[in-house]
Amino acid sequence: MRFEADQVVGLVLAALGAGVMLVSRSYPAGRVGPGPGTLPFLLGAALFLLASYLVAAPFLGRSRGMAARKEEPAGSGRSWLNVVLAAILLAAYIGAIGVLGYPLSTVLFVLAHTVLVYRRSWKPGLLWGIGVAAGCYFLFSWLGVPLPKGFLLGG
Amino acid sequence: MDALASLGQGFSLALQPINLLYCALGVTVGTLIGVLPGVGPASGIALLIPFTFGHDPVSALILLCGIYYGAMYGGSTTSILANIPGESSSVMTAVEGFEMTKQGRGGAALGIAAFGSFIAGTLGVVALMAFAPSLARVAISFGEPEYFAVMVAAFCLVSALTGKSVVKGLISTVLGLLLSLVGIDPVSGIARFTAGRIELLDGISFLVVAIGIFAVAEIFENVETLLSPVPRFTRMSLRQMLPNLEEWRRSIWPILRGTVIGFFTGVLPGAGATIASFLSYAVEKSVSRHPERFGKGAIEGVAGPESANNAASAGSLVPMLTLGIPGSGSTAIMMGALMMLNVTPGPLLFREHPQVFWGLVASMYIGNVMLLALNLPLIGAFVQVLRIPYSTLSAVILALSCVGVFSLNYSLSDVWLMFIFGLVGYAMRKLEFPMPPMVLALVLGTRTERSLRLSLLLSDGSPAIFFTRPIPLAIFVAVALYFLYRGWRSLRARPVQA
Numbered sequence: 001m002r003f004e005a006d007q008v009v010g011l012v013l014a015a016l017g018a019g020v021m022l023v024s025r026s027y028p029a030g031r032v033g034p035g036p037g038t039l040p041f042l043l044g045a046a047l048f049l050l051a052s053y054l055v056a057a058p059f060l061g062r063s064r065g066m067a068a069r070k071e072e073p074a075g076s077g078r079s080w081l082n083v084v085l086a087a088i089l090l091a092a093y094i095g096a097i098g099v100l101g102y103p104l105s106t107v108l109f110v111l112a113h114t115v116l117v118y119r120r121s122w123k124p125g126l127l128w129g130i131g132v133a134a135g136c137y138f139l140f141s142w143l144g145v146p147l148p149k150g151f152l153l154g155g
Numbered sequence: 156m157d158a159l160a161s162l163g164q165g166f167s168l169a170l171q172p173i174n175l176l177y178c179a180l181g182v183t184v185g186t187l188i189g190v191l192p193g194v195g196p197a198s199g200i201a202l203l204i205p206f207t208f209g210h211d212p213v214s215a216l217i218l219l220c221g222i223y224y225g226a227m228y229g230g231s232t233t234s235i236l237a238n239i240p241g242e243s244s245s246v247m248t249a250v251e252g253f254e255m256t257k258q259g260r261g262g263a264a265l266g267i268a269a270f271g272s273f274i275a276g277t278l279g280v281v282a283l284m285a286f287a288p289s290l291a292r293v294a295i296s297f298g299e300p301e302y303f304a305v306m307v308a309a310f311c312l313v314s315a316l317t318g319k320s321v322v323k324g325l326i327s328t329v330l331g332l333l334l335s336l337v338g339i340d341p342v343s344g345i346a347r348f349t350a351g352r353i354e355l356l357d358g359i360s361f362l363v364v365a366i367g368i369f370a371v372a373e374i375f376e377n378v379e380t381l382l383s384p385v386p387r388f389t390r391m392s393l394r395q396m397l398p399n400l401e402e403w404r405r406s407i408w409p410i411l412r413g414t415v416i417g418f419f420t421g422v423l424p425g426a427g428a429t430i431a432s433f434l435s436y437a438v439e440k441s442v443s444r445h446p447e448r449f450g451k452g453a454i455e456g457v458a459g460p461e462s463a464n465n466a467a468s469a470g471s472l473v474p475m476l477t478l479g480i481p482g483s484g485s486t487a488i489m490m491g492a493l494m495m496l497n498v499t500p501g502p503l504l505f506r507e508h509p510q511v512f513w514g515l516v517a518s519m520y521i522g523n524v525m526l527l528a529l530n531l532p533l534i535g536a537f538v539q540v541l542r543i544p545y546s547t548l549s550a551v552i553l554a555l556s557c558v559g560v561f562s563l564n565y566s567l568s569d570v571w572l573m574f575i576f577g578l579v580g581y582a583m584r585k586l587e588f589p590m591p592p593m594v595l596a597l598v599l600g601t602r603t604e605r606s607l608r609l610s611l612l613l614s615d616g617s618p619a620i621f622f623t624r625p626i627p628l629a630i631f632v633a634v635a636l637y638f639l640y641r642g643w644r645s646l647r648a649r650p651v652q653a
Contacts, residue, residue, distance in 0.1 A: 036340040079379040110550040118546030145562040
């Protein structure tokens with residue numbers, strides 16, 4: 001049979017709940033009343049039960065209305081790629097902050113996001129990137145936040 | 156008159172130039188956020204929290220609340236002019252307001268929305284002023300078992316009301332509570348769920364999660380469709396925005412009813428502005444002598460819901476300030492911000508930091524006047540921000556999210572964590588798990604565990620303590636009855652659905 005998305009998520013979450021219960025057993029018990037493992041154990045159990053319901057719901061004839069699948073208005077093939085692309089760019093940006101510094105990586109990120117994800121022309125992307133990078137950099141420096149400068153500004 | 160004297164002090168605080176500036180900044184940014192589709196108030200508040208660090212808590216709260224109720228004003232503008240609700244609480248406004256625009260009465264719709272918001276916002280603050288201190292006086296006698304019960308009730312209500320599925324809401328709550336446990340346990344000193352990583356010993360900051368699952372995930376979701384609407388607007392003069400006598404006559408009762416509905420809906424955890432506006436619309440349609448006008452540009456359908464969502468934002472501050480229990484994503488984020496500034500909302504706030512409450516109340520009066528003054532003549536200017544293409548705006552928001560999270564601890568690992576929560580938030584949106592319960596649970600998690608532990612210490616470990624004291628017992632029974640009712644109703648509805 002075909003699993004619904006909710007069931008797959010339910011399985012993952014049930015496993016997570018079981019894992020939490022297992023880990024919380026390893027914490028020492030409190031001398032009086034609850035110890036550090038009490039609430040985690042209860043939460044793990046609750047997660048396990050709730051997630052099991054998600055898995056079991058279709059078998060109980062309750063799948064309707066649980067995950068009303070909405071069809072995307074735009075071409076759905078493209079939409080997935082956009083999200084993946086945006087996520088990769090953001091990850092690359094966060095990675096670059098430590099290496100290139102905040103100002104330079106921000107300019108590159110805004111440019112790349114505009115051009116690659118949204119397929120806009122590069123000019124406004126570059127201008128906005130420079131504007132945002134400079135604005136944020138000076139504002140947060142003024143607030144006393146030591147943003148990574150990168151080699152450009154010698155930091 | 157004790158309250159009047161306190162209010163006077165509040166005004167002297169709120170009228171300080173720096174606080175006036177924060178109020179103006181808050182309501183302006185709030186209006187912009189309200190106008191922009193795809194940027195919600197929760198994201199906006201979370202993004203601006205880093206700017207409040209090192210400031211006075213009163214100023215910080217004035218700024219953040221200004222964004223909150225400012226967004227309720229701004230949300231109506233694009234709904235009426237272009238049928239694009241900036242916020243979910245303006246959906247009903249779009250139904251009637253856009254019809255009015257098509258009939259050439261868009262100006263009046265904008266006007267009544269602004270006046271209704273002003274009246275409801277101001278009356279909402281009056282109600283806040285009247286109810287909050289007395290509720291705090293009751294709450295101050297609460298012991299730990301009572302607190303635990305109230306928090307459990309808040310979690311259950313928020314889980315049940317914010318999403319389509321109660322089970323998913325509860326899962327979201329449980330995940331949020333688990334996240335709040337990450338780090339060193341304050342009682343035993345044991346590191347929990349840190350996977351051996353030093354960065355996690357201090358716990359996961361709610362702001363990292365909030366910016367991730369609200370701001371970043373919002374952008375991932377919008378990127379899917381590459382949506383960037385640039386609607387056309389006709390310029391409108393101030394004159395056109397003044398409703399005529401007939402329109403006033405039809406609107407005044409919906410505004411007042413919307414205020415009452417909105418305020419009390421806002422007080423309930425989990426209900427909030429969106430539900431308030433839907434309720435108000437439904438009420439107006441049912442009491443109207445001309446229900447056939449609804450859907451065809453009935454001004455009552457703009458006046459009621461717009462008033463309701465503004466009153467709701469005042470109402471939702473009541474449980475947050477008096478009990479320390481926020482009832483929505485936005486108020487949970489505000490409460491987290493206050494806690495970062497070493498002010499813990501709750502009944503003690505009124506004794507220990509009365510200036511926070513009265514300064515906020517006074518600033519809300521001022522803010523509502525500012526919003527009216529801003530909104531009527533400057534609507535055209537605000538609408539211009541829609542010319543910024545979403546392609547650029549989204550990149551800017553992402554860059555701001557990164558720098559905001561970085562400024563918390565000057566740590567890039569926080570930014571990575573934010574990225575992960577951005578993906579989690581995107582998955583939650585796609586799978587229809589509601590996000591407010593998770594943020595609420597994360598903000599309240601530590602307090603919940605402390606209440607549970609202290610309660611059970613009082614009773615030598617017996618959970619009977621929750622069922623032998625009257626208030627917790629009543630609360631748990633009420634929650635159980637509510638869930639039984641929900642269960643019974645969905646069982647009954649089943650044959651119809653299938």
